[in-house]
Amino acid sequence: MATTIEKLRVPLTRRVPAALRRRGAMVRHRGDAVACPVCGHAFARFKDDWNRPNAICWRCGAHERQRSLWLYLERHPELLGGGELLHFAPEWCLERRLRQVPGLRYRTADLDSRLGELQLDITAIALPDDSVDAILCSHVLEHIEDDRAAIAELARILKPGGWLLVMVPLDITRERTWEDPTIVAPADRERAFWQHDHVRLYAPDVADRLRAPGLEVERVRWTQQLGPELAARHRLLDADDVFHCVRPLPAT
Template sequence: MYNNLKKIIHSVLSKKNIFKIEPYLRRGWSVFYLGSKHQCTICKTKFKNWISLPNQDNVCPRCGSLSRDRRLWQLIEQNYLKPHSNVLDFSPSRSLFRIWKKQHTYYTATDLSGDFISDNQYDITAIPEDENTFDLIICYHVLEHVIEDRKAMNELYRILKPTGTLLVQTPFKEGDIYEDYSITTKEERLKHFEQEDHVRIYSVEGLKNRLTKSGFKVEIKPFKKDTFYGLTDNEIIFVLKKN
């Protein structure tokens, strides 16, 4: 029912209007899921069940967070949620955007596509910010969309403070990075890269090597499944610092 209702709402309302009314719709819908078996790390609400997506991911009924959003916020709360930190977030989830805006005055969200809530529309390959500006940069599921990804990595390095942290995540495959820029149609990109607007699939080592060449010190952090918080098994997050 949830997935069908979502399709109907998206067919009759603009993205701008959906962004506005979504919190109120979810507040009412989440009443049917309340319990004590699970808890969202973002909105802190407890539920008897998650909402299950066709890809088997678990969605929070209250704030709409995906499992990767909940893991990211858990990591941020435990390690990087500090007063007066200057934060830049690329294409953030709506649940994370809203919680950042409630408690952090130095948070900036940017999205070039227009598919996400944001303050700015920065081109990640030419970011209009000064060197050494940000204490924390979040770049989740962005680089696989960018043809000039090495240029983007260089820009991220440039604007990160010497003491700052960059958090990166993308989909991964075994073996080498797979990319072919002659593949340009949505149909072919879906077939080859598993999503219509992806231009590659990284391997863990391949992404590490590219980030290292941009100057980053790379730590690869694997995480295990957590049923209570709805977190998936074998999730990988790159934690990057300047050398």
């Protein structure tokens, strides 16, 4: 069933042809070489993305990072046991699944009021301290000029003991995150930071930024943990690490 948010995103006149096109693509690419864990469908191959082949699920639109994140959530069922989960810049494929999790109070947030239930600026979040149990923030921080302010805000609204999962485009060969505020033209940003609207290129030291406001952070090399067979089956990327952050409970 389509949610209100989905209906807002795509007008009815475009939804019907899009659904037909999707169904046609699913038929043309039927097979069993790759499988999407988010929607449960298998195909001969995934759809190509603009910069790489065999990347996007024909059925639900999940990219590699979303398939990774869903597998992470599925294999850590304690994370979705209840409470309130706030999902920044929600991806439709994940939103659809998360809304079905029993007992989970799921809310979406975006700077653009059409894309989330809550209109929130991640660098100045209009929510009280210690107010949410869990946060998903995937492929957001690389667009935010003051990512340190965003991270501090995410830590502030988390309840003690609450968790935050962060994913970013990651250059795992790089030692230090690269920022250069003089690089502003979209074409230059694409060359330097991999996409026209990215403002930096993260290295694994993003973990240090996440630790700055007092979060405990584990860099999970998730694709490696799943192993080569599942990585090939679901077409996962080696660099799609999950940064699993927890706001520590106060010392007693």
